[in-house]
Amino acid sequence: MKAPEDFRLGENRYGKARVRVGKLSRAENGVHSFCELTADVLATGDFHECFVSGDNAHILPTDTIKNTVHGLAAQQEVGALEEFGEKIGRHLLARSRFLDTVTSTLVEVTWDRIAVDGAAHPHAFIQRQPHRWHTEVSVSRPGPSRIVSGIDDVCLLKTTASAFSGYFVDAWTTLPETRDRFLSTLLKGRWEWRSVPADYRGANAAALEAILRVFATEFSESVQATIFSMGRAVMTAVPEIARVTLTLPNRHYLHLDVARLGLEDRREVFLPTDEPHGQIEAVVERA
Numbered sequence: 001m002k003a004p005e006d007f008r009l010g011e012n013r014y015g016k017a018r019v020r021v022g023k024l025s026r027a028e029n030g031v032h033s034f035c036e037l038t039a040d041v042l043a044t045g046d047f048h049e050c051f052v053s054g055d056n057a058h059i060l061p062t063d064t065i066k067n068t069v070h071g072l073a074a075q076q077e078v079g080a081l082e083e084f085g086e087k088i089g090r091h092l093l094a095r096s097r098f099l100d101t102v103t104s105t106l107v108e109v110t111w112d113r114i115a116v117d118g119a120a121h122p123h124a125f126i127q128r129q130p131h132r133w134h135t136e137v138s139v140s141r142p143g144p145s146r147i148v149s150g151i152d153d154v155c156l157l158k159t160t161a162s163a164f165s166g167y168f169v170d171a172w173t174t175l176p177e178t179r180d181r182f183l184s185t186l187l188k189g190r191w192e193w194r195s196v197p198a199d200y201r202g203a204n205a206a207a208l209e210a211i212l213r214v215f216a217t218e219f220s221e222s223v224q225a226t227i228f229s230m231g232r233a234v235m236t237a238v239p240e241i242a243r244v245t246l247t248l249p250n251r252h253y254l255h256l257d258v259a260r261l262g263l264e265d266r267r268e269v270f271l272p273t274d275e276p277h278g279q280i281e282a283v284v285e286r287a
Contacts, residue, residue, distance in 0.1 A: 037109070041068075041088060081134075089138070111127060113125055150188070161220065184252070185249055210238075227280060
């Protein structure tokens with residue numbers, strides 16, 4: 001007879017996901033500030049008995065975790081995502097001795113003031129940018145916090161100053177070489193901090209500015225070369241950053257030959273396509 005198998009609990013964590021918060025701040029002069037974010041808060045700790053025997057004595061309800069995010073937003077300004085994520089983690093660790101690590105992943109939607117007659121309106125906003133600021137903060141009971149900031153969905157396009165040539169060719173290679181092509185991507189970036197900057201928001205803005213400057217001003221021999229240049233530029237602009245992870249899908253604009261329609265082809269008509277696309281990812285770090 002086959003002996004019964006033994007099982008044990010492996011890695012585990014629990015928490016609350018998709019906790020949404022809109023934080024309004026009113027200044028005495030009638031000017032409003034508004035911040036909107038979504039938080040995923042997950043904890044590791046001494047939860048063994050909950051999983052294996054159904055004993056919930058060490059489990060802080062996920063509803064309490066949700067309330068913690070809302071309560072902290074009510075008590076104070078949200079400020080930088082990095083700072084708010086640390087507050088969430090420290091608060092929960094202080095409340096429950098069964099938690100070891102709290103990881104908060106925060107995503108911010110950017111609202112800009114609407115300009116009316118050349119002046120920013122005091123309480124009317126618009127979402128202009130598709131990109132979203134992203135922060136992951138892991139707070140552990142012993143040791144320093146680990147903070148990774150970044151940005152998602154930065155939609156970039158340039159119509160020249162990009163090439164792809166001199167690559168390895170095998171029997172099934174059909175792609176023609178080019179020294180003049182579109183370069184389009186939906187960039188995702190992450191950067192890990194080695195020290196705390198004076199201003200997280202300002203440092204993140206400087207990192208994005210460095211990425212955009214490289215994209216706009218440097219000739220691209222390949223997406224790979226552009227990624228490395230972007231990562232190097234971010235760490236040059238923001239010395240507090242230890243390493244940068246970038247993902248750049250290569251979204252194609254295919255030339256449509258309108259000569260087939262009996263028209264002069266001036267290479268001005270293209271077919272946007274993002275499936276399939278090249279997927280290029282890299283980590284750039286300090287030596």
